[in-house]
Amino acid sequence: MTLFCDRCGRPAADPGHERCARGRELEPPRYCPECARRMVVQVTPVGWVARCSRHGELTGS
Amino acid sequence: MTTTQSAVLSIARTQVLENGEGLSEQQVLDVLRLPDSELDELLALAHEVRMRWCGPEVEVEGIISLKTGGCPEDCHFCSQSGLFESPVRSAWLDVPMLVEAAKQTAKTGATEFCIVAAVRGPDARLMSQVAAGIAAIKDEVDINIACSLGMLTPEQVTELAAMGVHRYNHNLETARSHFPNVVTTHTWEERWETLRLVREAGMEVCCGGIVGMGETLEQRAEFAAQLASLTPDEVPLNFLNPRPGTPFGDLEPMPGPDALRTVAAFRLAMPRTVLRFAGGREITLGDLGARQGLLGGINAVIVGNYLTTLGRPAESDIDLLGELEMPLKALNDTL
Ligand code: SF4
Numbered sequence: 293m294t295l296f297c298d299r300c301g302r303p304a305a306d307p308g309h310e311r312c313a314r315g316r317e318l319e320p321p322r323y324c325p326e327c328a329r330r331m332v333v334q335v336t337p338v339g340w341v342a343r344c345s346r347h348g349e350l351t352g353s
Numbered sequence: 354m355t356t357t358q359s360a361v362l363s364i365a366r367t368q369v370l371e372n373g374e375g376l377s378e379q380q381v382l383d384v385l386r387l388p389d390s391e392l393d394e395l396l397a398l399a400h401e402v403r404m405r406w407c408g409p410e411v412e413v414e415g416i417i418s419l420k421t422g423g424c425p426e427d428c429h430f431c432s433q434s435g436l437f438e439s440p441v442r443s444a445w446l447d448v449p450m451l452v453e454a455a456k457q458t459a460k461t462g463a464t465e466f467c468i469v470a471a472v473r474g475p476d477a478r479l480m481s482q483v484a485a486g487i488a489a490i491k492d493e494v495d496i497n498i499a500c501s502l503g504m505l506t507p508e509q510v511t512e513l514a515a516m517g518v519h520r521y522n523h524n525l526e527t528a529r530s531h532f533p534n535v536v537t538t539h540t541w542e543e544r545w546e547t548l549r550l551v552r553e554a555g556m557e558v559c560c561g562g563i564v565g566m567g568e569t570l571e572q573r574a575e576f577a578a579q580l581a582s583l584t585p586d587e588v589p590l591n592f593l594n595p596r597p598g599t600p601f602g603d604l605e606p607m608p609g610p611d612a613l614r615t616v617a618a619f620r621l622a623m624p625r626t627v628l629r630f631a632g633g634r635e636i637t638l639g640d641l642g643a644r645q646g647l648l649g650g651i652n653a654v655i656v657g658n659y660l661t662t663l664g665r666p667a668e669s670d671i672d673l674l675g676e677l678e679m680p681l682k683a684l685n686d687t688l
């Protein structure tokens with residue numbers, strides 16, 4: 293469920309996330325899309341792992 | 354444009370291309386001031402210089418953040434400083450994941466794997482994590498290991514050399530005259546001192562920085578000259594990628610032509626160094642950047658992701674090298 297922008301942590305329904313979407317093409321997420329907590333993110337040469345203390349792990353490349 | 358500026362390319366042809374002698378600070382400045390109409394000619398010359406003094410091989414490297422975020426320093430470009438409202442949280446990588454990252458890097462054909470930590474300098478915990486990590490990588494992966502762990506004591510330099518670290522990265526970041534506008538928690542001279550110790554211990558010196566941090570063209574030329582006087586084995590060239598929450602978060606990325614002029618100017622200042630395309634190239638130059646850089650003086654790349662941001666997939670860069678007929682530097686080759 294995407295309630296929050298995973299780049300800036302503000303409600304996804306708020307306007308103004310175009311810049312976030314562009315940024316995210318070359319960045320891992322930083323905020324949990326479910327609760328907006330800041331996630332612990334590890335970037336590796338081929339991917340990333342982002343962990344929310346409440347909602348668990350997301351991965352991507 | 355002055356006569357000096359337009360003349361600088363023909364001077365460079367003799368001085369740098371034929372004689373292998375890098376441009377002076379003033380000459381670098383003339384290059385940085387060349388108009389866009391002379392950019393192609395400049396890049397072509399920088400490419401010739403690189404082919405003549407370094408050869409066609411490209412050194413490929415992967416990097417990994419061993420300790421992310423929470424740094425006590427205040428480098429104004431850095432999302433890993435604990436002093437800014439950056440969304441980057443602290444994280445430690447364990448040894449199995451470090452070995453996995455080294456394997457992923459080696460699989461791309463890369464010969465360099467750089468272990469990076471966001472610290473002022475290493476403490477005992479970090480040094481032992483690095484020692485364990487390097488031992489585990491050396492057991493399983495055939496790759497050169499570099500480190501970037503901040504400022505070092507003489508004892509730490511000796512320890513790292515003994516662990517088999519072949520190259521140490523420590524960036525001067527910017528011109529000495531601009532440094533106080535970028536970092537206030539330590540000095541340019543402290544960074545220089547670590548670089549001196551690294552060289553003394555027999556490790557290769559990797560030292561570069563970031564352009565597009567509000568420095569003037571004069572300061573960019575000053576920086577090139579200061580790097581050249583250090584004669585580093587490698588110079589990683591980053592372009593500011595403005596990070597949210599940092600003091601430089603609202604700066605605009607550098608225009609593409611300025612970035613390319615900088616690449617060429619750095620090559621003409623340092624004809625023999627390994628000049629590496631590092632962070633920010635995707636933002637500044639887009640997808641075409643890799644090609645333009647590799648045909649404009651660059652002879653090394655970081656492939657895959659960076660420390661806290663993502664790069665192009667490694668395969669895109671490796672395919673491009675094949676297309677440009679630039680062989681990957683092999684392990685144990687020296688450029
Ligand atoms: S010392 Fe390194 S990690 Fe720390 S703030 Fe400066 S650039 Fe970032």
Ligand SMILES: [Zn+2]
Nearest residue numbers: 297300309312
């Ligand atoms: Zn947003």
Ligand SMILES: [Zn+2]
Nearest residue numbers: 324327344347
């Ligand atoms: Zn959550």
